[in-house]
Amino acid sequence: MPNIAHQRLDCTVGCPVEGVLEIIGGKWKGVILYHLLDETLRFNEIRRRLPGITQRMLTNQLRELEASGIVFRQVYAEVPPKVEYSLTSKGKTLAPVIRAMELWGRENLLPQAEAATSR
Amino acid sequence: MPNIAHQRLDCTVGCPVEGVLEIIGGKWKGVILYHLLDETLRFNEIRRRLPGITQRMLTNQLRELEASGIVFRQVYAEVPPKVEYSLTSKGKTLAPVIRAMELWGRENLLPQAEAATSR
DNA sequence: CAGAATCCTTGAAGATACTG
C-alpha cells in the first residue's frame, strides 16, 4: 500500500455519508437540487416549486449550495432583475444520489403509488 | 405510539426527495444506516462508530428509524442487556441511496482521495 | 449494557416588512 495509506481523519469510514448530508441535508436543499437536476431555473421559478418555502430560506439555501460549489448563480444585469440557478459540473455529479432518493421515495413514501398499481 | 411520519405530502413532485431526507436526514441517521448496511450491531457498537454522539441522541435516532420501519430492534432478555439493531427489508432497500452518498462523499469530500488517483 | 429522565443551549427555520 502506498504511503498515502491512512490519513488521520477524526472520524473513520462513516464520514462520506455524513458529509453529503451536510450538503444536501437541511430542509430544502435536496428538493432544490432535485428541481435543478435537468433545468435551469430562476429564483421565483424555484420558489413556486417549493410550496411553503420563504424567500429568506430559499436565498439561504441557494447561497449555501453555491458556497459548496454545487449550484451556479447567474446574474443578468437587467431590469427587472433576472437570476438563474443551475448545477455546476460538481453539482451534476450528485445526480445519482438525488435520483436514488427520488426512486426510493416514489416506491416507499407515496402509498398511492403502490395502491394505484393494485387498484 | 402513532407514527405520524409522512402525512405532509401536500407538495407535488419534489416530495419523494424531501421525504427521504426526513428519514435519513438529521445529523446521525444517515451514518447510522451506513454502518448497519452490512452488519447487525449492538447499541454500544454503533455508539463507538459514531464519535461524538450521545446515548440520548443515539437512542432517539434509532427509535425514529425503527418507527419509520427502517431499523429492526432485537431485544434479548439477558443480563446484562443486549440489544441488536439491524436493517429491516425496507431498510435494506435504502442501500442504493446510502451507497450513492458514500461514493459521492469519497470522490468529492476527501481531497486526498482525488490527489491519490492523480499521483 | 442499554437505556430513561431532566434540563439546557443553539441555531435552523418562519413571519413580516422593506428595497434596488
Next chain:
DNA sequence: CAGTATCTTCAAGGATTCTG
C-alpha cells in the same frame, strides 16, 4: 424580480445524572 433586514419561535440536539 430577487432579494435584505429584523425579530421571533421552536425543536433538534447536547450535557448530565440515574437505573433495571
